[in-house]
Amino acid sequence: MALQCLPLRSALRCRPIPSLRRQTARFASTTPSPIDVAALLSKPTWSVASLLPSTSSSPSTSSTTITSKQLHHLLRLSALPPPSSPAEESSLLASLSQHLHFVDEIQNIDTTGVDPLQGLRDETKQGEREQELGLEALREALGREKVVGRYHRRIRRVRDAGKGEGREGVEEDMGDVMGMAGKQVGRFFVVEGGKKEGG
Amino acid sequence: MNVPGVRFRPLKALPALLNRSRATPRPCYVSKWLQSRGLQVSTAPPANAVPLRKHLKDEAKRKKADAKGLGGPRRDGAVTARLQKWELTVGIEVHAELNTACKLFSSATAASGDITAVPNSNVAAFDAALPGSQPQFQVATLLPALRAAIALGCDVQRKSGWDRKHYFHWDQPNGYQITQYYQPFAKDGTLKLTAEDGVPREDLLGAHSLSIGIKQIQMEQDTAKTSHHPPSNYHIDYNRSGHPLIEIITLPHIHSPQTAAAVVRKLQGLLKAIDACTTGMELGGLRADVNVSVRQRGTTGSLSYSGVAGLGQRTEIKNLSSFKAVEDAIVAERDRQISVLEAGGAIAGETRGWSLGSTETKRLRGKEGEVDYRYMPDADLPPLFIGNDLIDHLRSSLPELPDATMERVQREYGLTEKDARTIVALDNGERLEFMEATEELLQPRLPTNDSLELGRMAGNWVLHEIGGFLTANSLSWSDLKMYPIDLADIIAYLARGEITSRTAKQLLEYANDGSTSRGIGDLIHDLGLQRRPLSDDEYTELARTIMNENPGMVAAIKEKGQKGKIMWFVGQMMRRGEEETIEPEKAKEVVERILAD
Numbered sequence: 193m194a195l196q197c198l199p200l201r202s203a204l205r206c207r208p209i210p211s212l213r214r215q216t217a218r219f220a221s222t223t224p225s226p227i228d229v230a231a232l233l234s235k236p237t238w239s240v241a242s243l244l245p246s247t248s249s250s251p252s253t254s255s256t257t258i259t260s261k262q263l264h265h266l267l268r269l270s271a272l273p274p275p276s277s278p279a280e281e282s283s284l285l286a287s288l289s290q291h292l293h294f295v296d297e298i299q300n301i302d303t304t305g306v307d308p309l310q311g312l313r314d315e316t317k318q319g320e321r322e323q324e325l326g327l328e329a330l331r332e333a334l335g336r337e338k339v340v341g342r343y344h345r346r347i348r349r350v351r352d353a354g355k356g357e358g359r360e361g362v363e364e365d366m367g368d369v370m371g372m373a374g375k376q377v378g379r380f381f382v383v384e385g386g387k388k389e390g391g
Numbered sequence: 392m393n394v395p396g397v398r399f400r401p402l403k404a405l406p407a408l409l410n411r412s413r414a415t416p417r418p419c420y421v422s423k424w425l426q427s428r429g430l431q432v433s434t435a436p437p438a439n440a441v442p443l444r445k446h447l448k449d450e451a452k453r454k455k456a457d458a459k460g461l462g463g464p465r466r467d468g469a470v471t472a473r474l475q476k477w478e479l480t481v482g483i484e485v486h487a488e489l490n491t492a493c494k495l496f497s498s499a500t501a502a503s504g505d506i507t508a509v510p511n512s513n514v515a516a517f518d519a520a521l522p523g524s525q526p527q528f529q530v531a532t533l534l535p536a537l538r539a540a541i542a543l544g545c546d547v548q549r550k551s552g553w554d555r556k557h558y559f560h561w562d563q564p565n566g567y568q569i570t571q572y573y574q575p576f577a578k579d580g581t582l583k584l585t586a587e588d589g590v591p592r593e594d595l596l597g598a599h600s601l602s603i604g605i606k607q608i609q610m611e612q613d614t615a616k617t618s619h620h621p622p623s624n625y626h627i628d629y630n631r632s633g634h635p636l637i638e639i640i641t642l643p644h645i646h647s648p649q650t651a652a653a654v655v656r657k658l659q660g661l662l663k664a665i666d667a668c669t670t671g672m673e674l675g676g677l678r679a680d681v682n683v684s685v686r687q688r689g690t691t692g693s694l695s696y697s698g699v700a701g702l703g704q705r706t707e708i709k710n711l712s713s714f715k716a717v718e719d720a721i722v723a724e725r726d727r728q729i730s731v732l733e734a735g736g737a738i739a740g741e742t743r744g745w746s747l748g749s750t751e752t753k754r755l756r757g758k759e760g761e762v763d764y765r766y767m768p769d770a771d772l773p774p775l776f777i778g779n780d781l782i783d784h785l786r787s788s789l790p791e792l793p794d795a796t797m798e799r800v801q802r803e804y805g806l807t808e809k810d811a812r813t814i815v816a817l818d819n820g821e822r823l824e825f826m827e828a829t830e831e832l833l834q835p836r837l838p839t840n841d842s843l844e845l846g847r848m849a850g851n852w853v854l855h856e857i858g859g860f861l862t863a864n865s866l867s868w869s870d871l872k873m874y875p876i877d878l879a880d881i882i883a884y885l886a887r888g889e890i891t892s893r894t895a896k897q898l899l900e901y902a903n904d905g906s907t908s909r910g911i912g913d914l915i916h917d918l919g920l921q922r923r924p925l926s927d928d929e930y931t932e933l934a935r936t937i938m939n940e941n942p943g944m945v946a947a948i949k950e951k952g953q954k955g956k957i958m959w960f961v962g963q964m965m966r967r968g969e970e971e972t973i974e975p976e977k978a979k980e981v982v983e984r985i986l987a988d
Binding site: 269271308310311313320323324325326327329330332333334336337341342343344345346347348349351352366369370372377378379380381382383384385386 | 623765774
């Protein structure tokens with residue numbers, strides 16, 4: 193049975209099972225013996241509930257505590273309004289510490305040698321070759337350039353007056369963007385600048 | 392078609408974190424380019440662009456002064472002593488707008504440098520960051536970027552990635568800029584500079600050229616344009632939002648302000664020659680940020696940047712918009728840092744700004760670490776894979792780089808270094824093309840002259856005579872109506888001695904007034920301009936004849952020193968000689984020579 197699911201894991205993002213990994217190592221060092229699947233699957237080794245902080249453990253015992261100053265810094269970075277009351281601030285801090293517990297659990301996984309997934313893409317060699325931008329892909333763009341000069345040869349891009357063809361994914365006309373303007377002067381969007389405290 | 396329910400909400404005011412100094416208005420350039428970070432702009436235009444020939448003359452003067460060991464005109468003893476104690480290190484980041492049809496991640500038109508475009512007319516859904524809009528990489532933007540990387544000798548990476556740089560500003564509608572932070576598409580290039588490019592003697596250290604390392608080149612998006620309308624309104628134009636840029640980051644190998652300005656100048660010339668960035672610094676197509684640090688000579692600092700160790704704390708000066716600004720800002724910042732360190736203080740790693748005409752940089756932002764850009768890979772975009780066949784094709788079809796062109800022009804056409812540099816840089820290479828065509832046409836007309844002589848003649852006429860004609864009539868090169876064959880004919884007739892140089896200049900005007908389509912030969916024949924210019928002996932003979940007839944005048948000049956009467960002799964010679972063959976300058980020279988002995 194294929195327990196060598198390491199390459200597959202990166203592609204499919206399997207739920208990591210720490211105990212199984214230990215068994216993998218043990219199995220690799222001995223001659224492969226028949227695996228008792230039923231016994232393996234009868235005992236749960238992990239629960240989703242571990243991702244949330246247990247209600248019994250107090251927030252102060254968790255490894256990462258956030259200060260009010262850090263919270264305000266984060267809210268400023270995210271351009272979110274600061275908490276309006278101490279009650280709101282403590283509820284924000286509590287939910288943030290729950291999030292951090294979740295992230296801690298996730299970060300406890302051993303990911304040595306595993307590249308972070310950036311998107312679901314074809315990462316096979318064949319797939320990469322297909323995505324490669326070579327001469328063929330740029331042939332049209334190269335065709336829209338001309339050489340000027342006979343003695344001193346230079347390259348110039350041909351500029352067409354209106355919207356030319358050959359653009360990737362020409363989208364449907366979305367109309368005039370000025371329709372989105374809350375405040376405008378002529379054809380400009382207007383923003384009220386100046387120093388304002390808070391949000 | 393209005394997207395229902397979506398209204399543009401002006402972004403909340405900048406948090407204090409990103410506060411910019413808005414104390415004094417900053418003069419802006421003639422064009423409508425405005426700074427990309429919301430700094431104020433006034434409408435006063437101090438056009439600071441120095442004409443190319445004047446710049447070259449200034450450089451030659453400065454080099455001569457250097458050679459004499461006097462140092463530059465601005466340096467005095469105290470400053471030189473200071474500079475002997477402290478060493479400056481500069482790194483430059485240049486942002487260049489690419490010459491492409493579309494923007495980087497949307498199919499909207501990229502009208503770079505087009506100040507006549509209607510504001511907010513080239514905006515796609517992704518440029519305005521409409522919810523749900525997705526980026527789509529436009530492959531045509533690779534061409535100028537790859538050419539720039541190849542021209543700078545970089546290693547083009549087969550795989551590169553797109554990352555988000557998060558910060559909030561009203562010119563960044565998405566809330567992040569898509570750049571290549573973790574995996575840029577080109578690394579490890581070099582830029583070579585010589586003394587003629589403007590590198591001072593001390594930097595060259597006896598070598599012929601200085602090599603500045605290019606750390607990396609990455610592609611990224613440009614922001615929208617904002618203009619300030621006092622007291623607190625900002626007008627935003629999203630035409631520029633999403634325009635492709637390349638950021639060229641040099642290693643801290645630069646040790647003087649003049650070298651820094653020379654690097655930026657050379658990069659601009661290079662990018663223009665390969666058609667990668669056709670708008671220059673004056674139009675906002677090229678912007679430079681510099682990082683400045685000092686350390687005492689002989690000591691090593693504790694910090695290292697980009698692998699260069701032993702440097703002092705650096706500060707960054709953002710948004711420099713001309714070569715002179717680059718040089719002046721570095722000088723001011725260097726002096727400020729030296730003053731602070733000599734007084735016993737420490738340099739803070741901050742971001743500073745420079746406005747033209749000021750004497751010191753101004754603090755814009757605090758410590759480097761204060762702005763957290765939270766770089767992360769962009770999940771909407773696949774990684775960029777560049778094929779080797781494309782790189783090889785672009786490398787083999789790369790246009791001649793300016794250095795090679797200058798060297799070729801000197802070698803094949805016998806021009807001086809200064810003339811070669813001027814003609815290569817003028818009018819996008821059109822003048823050089825004209826000169827080369829003229830020289831080729833001169834060869835059958837003047838078979839006895841060798842090609843270097845012909846080249847020199849052609850170069851002289853194209854640069855000086857036609858140049859003079861254009862400036863005298865306030866024309867530009869594109870207004871020139873004559874063809875290389877006309878110029879070749881004029882030079883040939885002159886060189887064969889069939890017309891005088893005065894006639895030649897006249898023919899230049901005739902060829903350009905557009906009223907006639909006759910060739911030069913026909914013009915000369917029809918207007919009867921064929922005049923043999925007189926030789927020296929003939930001038931002398933004519934002068935002596937007139938003088939012998941007027942001994943009284945001669946005596947007046949010789950004994951009473953009435954120099955004004957020399958012109959009377961010239962006038963008589965002109966009247967006496969065959970119509971239009973006597974040149975007054977030459978005649979005056981001959982008369983003075985005769986009277987002197």
